[in-house]
Amino acid sequence: xxxxxxxxxxxxxxxxxxxxxxxxxxxxxxxxxxxxxxxxxxxxxxxxxxxxxxxxxxxxxxxxxxxxxxxxxxxxxxxxxxxxxxxxxxxxx
Amino acid sequence: xxxxxxxxxxxxxxxxxxxxxxxxxxxxxxxxxxxxxxxxxxxxxxxxxxxxxxxxxxxxxxxxxxxxxxxxxxxxxxxxxxxxxxxxxxxxxxxxxxxxxxxxxxxxxxxxxxxxxxxxxxxxxxxxxxxxxxxxxxxxxxxxxxxxxxxxxxxxxxxxxxxxxxxxxxxxxxxxxxxxxxxxxxxxxxxxxxxxxxxxxxxxxxxxxxxxxxxxxxxxxxxxxxxxxxxxxxxxxxxxxxxxxxxxxxxxxxxxxxxxxxxxxxxxxxxxxxxxxxxxxxxxxxxxxxxxxxxxxxxxxxxxxxxxxxxxxxxxxxxxxxxxxxxxxxxxxxxxxxxxxxxxxxxxxxxxxxxxxxxxxxxxxxxxxxxxxxxxxx
Numbered sequence: 523x524x525x526x527x528x529x530x531x532x533x534x535x536x537x538x539x540x541x542x543x544x545x546x547x548x549x550x551x552x553x554x555x556x557x558x559x560x561x562x563x564x565x566x567x568x569x570x571x572x573x574x575x576x577x578x579x580x581x582x583x584x585x586x587x588x589x590x591x592x593x594x595x596x597x598x599x600x601x602x603x604x605x606x607x608x609x610x611x612x613x614x615x
Numbered sequence: 616x617x618x619x620x621x622x623x624x625x626x627x628x629x630x631x632x633x634x635x636x637x638x639x640x641x642x643x644x645x646x647x648x649x650x651x652x653x654x655x656x657x658x659x660x661x662x663x664x665x666x667x668x669x670x671x672x673x674x675x676x677x678x679x680x681x682x683x684x685x686x687x688x689x690x691x692x693x694x695x696x697x698x699x700x701x702x703x704x705x706x707x708x709x710x711x712x713x714x715x716x717x718x719x720x721x722x723x724x725x726x727x728x729x730x731x732x733x734x735x736x737x738x739x740x741x742x743x744x745x746x747x748x749x750x751x752x753x754x755x756x757x758x759x760x761x762x763x764x765x766x767x768x769x770x771x772x773x774x775x776x777x778x779x780x781x782x783x784x785x786x787x788x789x790x791x792x793x794x795x796x797x798x799x800x801x802x803x804x805x806x807x808x809x810x811x812x813x814x815x816x817x818x819x820x821x822x823x824x825x826x827x828x829x830x831x832x833x834x835x836x837x838x839x840x841x842x843x844x845x846x847x848x849x850x851x852x853x854x855x856x857x858x859x860x861x862x863x864x865x866x867x868x869x870x871x872x873x874x875x876x877x878x879x880x881x882x883x884x885x886x887x888x889x890x891x892x893x894x895x896x897x898x899x900x901x902x903x904x905x906x907x908x909x910x911x912x913x914x915x916x917x918x919x920x921x922x923x924x925x926x927x928x929x930x931x932x933x934x935x936x937x938x939x940x941x942x943x944x945x946x947x948x949x950x951x952x953x954x955x956x957x958x959x960x961x962x963x964x965x966x967x968x969x970x971x972x973x974x975x976x977x978x979x980x981x982x983x984x985x986x987x988x989x990x991x992x993x
Contacts, residue, residue, distance in 0.1 A: 535723055535761035535789050539696045543620060543668050550670055550698035552723045552763055552790055555622065609789065609832050 524575050524602050528613040531571030536610050538566055551610060561586065565601055571614045575602065620668035621860040621894065624697075625675060626660065627872070628685070629864050632678040633706045635741030635983040636729065638767055638802035638809060640872050641677065646986030648875075651865040654684040656885065658691050660862050663890035665695040669860065675702040677864065680712070686719055693720025700725055700763075705751035706744055710758070713751075717760050724755045725763035725792075731778045735771065741983040752786050763790040768819065769809035770960065776819040780826045783834065791834060793823055795841035798956075799873055799928050801984050808980045810960040816844055843953055847918055848925025848941040855903040855927060860894060868893040870900060873928040877937045903927050908938055912946045 524530065532538065537550045547563035549556040558566060564585065568578045579598050583591045605611040630645040642648070652660070661672065672692050679685060680703055692699040700723040701716065713724070726748060729736035733745035755762045764783050768776070776793060783791040795816070796802045796809050823838035830836060842849060852859045856870040866884040867875055875882050880899035894900065902908065906919055913924040924930075925941025933942045933952050940947040 533761075533789070534759065537696075537698045537722055539670065539698075541668075541670065548670055550722075552698075552700055552725070552761070553671070555670060555698070606832050609835055 523599055524606060524613060526576040526579075527574050529571050529574055530569045530578075530602055530606070530611040530613050532566065532569050533610050533612050549610065561597065562601055565598055566605075569602075569605075569611050575599070578602075619857050621664070622669060622858045623671040623673065623860070624661070624664040624669045625673045625859060625861040625872075626657065626679075626688075627675055627677065627861065627863050628657070628679045628682045628688075629677040630986075631681050632676060632704060632984075633681075633742065634678075634704050634727075634744065635985060636727075636767075636801070637739055637741070637805045637981045637983055638769065638796045638800075639984040640797075640800050640802075641984070642873055642876050643800055643804060644876070645677075648863060648865045651884075651886065652862075654687050656866065657684070657688055660885055660890060661688065661691050661695060661697070663885075664860060665697060667860070667891055667894060670696075670698060672697040672699045673702055674699060678704050678707060680704075680707040686715060689716050689719045689721050698722050702765075703727070704740075704744070705748045708751045708754070710754045713754055713760065714758050717758050721760065723761045723763060723789075725765055726752050726755070727765050727767070728752075728779075728782075729767070730772045731775050731782045735775070738981075739767075739769075739771070749786075752788075756787055761789045762786065763792060764788045765792040765794060768793055768795045768811070770811040770815060770963075771809070773811050773815040773819045776822045777826075780822065780830075780836070784830070788834060790837070792837045792839070793819070794837070794839040797842055797929075799926075799932060800876075801982070803932055804982045806956065807959060807963065810843060810956055811841070812960050813844060813957070816840065842926065842929060842941075842943040843956060845943055846945050848922045848929075848944045850922045851926035851929075851941075854923035856894075856900040857904070857923075860890075862890075868897060868900070870903075871928065874899070876928065877931050879937075903937070910938060910940060912944075913940050916946070 535551050539548055541548045547558040549558055549566060564582060565578060579595050582598055583594045586594060629650045630641050630648055689699055699721055701721055702725045705726040728748055729739040736745040737743050752762060766779050798806045802809060820838055823836055827836040852871045861869040861871060863869055866886045867882040869875055869882060880902060882899050883893045883897050909924050913919050925944060927937045930939040930941050931937040934949045942949040942952050
C-alpha cells in the first residue's frame with residue numbers, strides 16, 4: 523500500500539484527456555485506456571508529484587463530504603495501488 | 616448494422632521498411648499497394664478519426680519513420696489530444712528526430728527487437744540491424760520518452776525469454792511485449808519454420824509470469840499466446856469493425872491489417888469518401904459486424920459476443936472461406952488443420968534448418984519479406 527507521505531505522479535507513458543463523446547476523463551497508455559468515474563478523475567488530477575497521499579485523501583473527503591472519510595480513504599488508497607501496480611503512477615522519492 | 620465507436624486508429628503510413636522480417640504482418644502482396652496519401656490526406660484522416668471517437672493513434676507501417684511528414688502528423692495528433700504511439704523498427708531514427716517528435720507530443724515509442732543476440736535477430740530481420748536498434752532504444756530512454764520493446768516469439772527464440780526480460784530490464788523499458796507470432800501473412804508462409812511446440816510455449820509463459828510478478832509497478836510485461844495454442848479463438852481486433860479502425864498506405868479503411876486480402880469484399884478509400892461515412896456504411900466493414908454472418912457452431916455459442924467468431928483472415932487463409940468459424944476454435948469444423956500444424960511442430964527439429972547461412976535466404980528455410988515475391992500486376 524502507498525504510504526501517506528508518498529507523492530504520486532502520473533507515469534510519463536500516461537495521458538489524461540476528457541472524452542468528448544462521454545464527457546468522462548480517459549486515462550490513456552500504450553494500447554489501452556481506462557474510463558474514469560468522477561472520483562477517480564479527481565484523484566488522477568491530483569497525481570502531479572506535488573500532493574501527498576494524505577493530502578489527496580483530505581481533498582477528496584472535503585469535496586465528497588457526504589461520504590464517511592474512511593470510505594474515501596479506502597477508495598483513494600485502493601485506486602492508487604491499482605494504478606501503481608500497472609506502473610501508471612509513480613511515487614516521488 | 617453500422618459501426619460502433621472506434622477507439623484506436625492504426626495508421627499504416629507506408630508498407631516500405633528497411634527490415635525483411637519473416638513474420639511481417641503486412642500482406643504478402645504489399646508490393647501492389649502504393650503509398651497514396653499525402654500529408655494533407657493523413658491530417659484529415661486524423662481529424663476525422665478523432666471526430667468519430669478515436670483517442671489512440673498507432674503510427675505504424677512498414678516503417679513510419681520513412682515518412683518525412685511524420686512531424687506534421689504527430690503535431691496534429693497532439694493538437695487532437697490523441698495518445699500517439701510510434702511503432703518502429705528504429706532503424707531510420709536519429710536522436711535529433713526522436714527529440715523533435717518528443718517535443719511535438721509523441722507519447723510512446725515501440726521498437727521491435729527480433730532476438731537478444733545479433734545473430735538470431737539479424738537472421739529473422741534479414742538485415743544486420745541489432746546493434747543499431749540497441750542504440751536507438753537507448754536514445755529513446757535518454758530523451759525521457761516511454762519505451763515499449765516488442766519481441767515477436769517463435770520456435771527459434773522462445774527459449775530466450777529469460778534473456779529477453781533481462782535485456783528489457785537493462786534498457787529500462789517501460790513495457791515489454793512478448794508477442795507470439797500469429798500465423799497470417801508472411802508468418803503463414805513461414806509457419807513450419809516458426810510454429811513452436813506446446814512445451815516451448817508453456818516454459819516461456821512461466822518465465823514471463825514470474826518476471827511480471829517481480830517487476831510489477833516497474834515494467835509491464837505482456838505475453839501473447841499464438842492463436843494456434845488456444846482452446847477458443849481470441850476476439851481478433853476486439854471484434855471486426857468495432858474498436859479498431861485501420862487506414863492502409865493506399866487509403867483503404869479496414870478493420871485489421873489483412874482484411875484487404877479477403878476476396879469478394881470491396882474496400883473504400885478515404886480519397887473517395889469521408890471516413891465517417893465509410894466507417895458507418897461500408898459494405899465490407901458491415902459484412903462481419905454483428906452476428907448475422909455467423910455459421911454454426913458460432914451462431915448458438917455462448918462466446919459469440921466474447922470472441923466474435925475469432926479472426927476472419929485466419930478463417931479465409933486456412934479454410935478458403937472468410938465466414939467460417941476460426942479454425943483455432945476446438946469446436947470449429949476445420950480445427951483439424953490446427954491440430955495437424957501442431958503435430959508438425961512437435962516432430963520438427965528444434966534447431967533452425969540453416970542457421971549457418973543466416974542472411975542468405977536462398978540457402979535458408981525462411982522466406983523473407985519482399986515486394987518482389989508478388990510484384991504489381993502478378
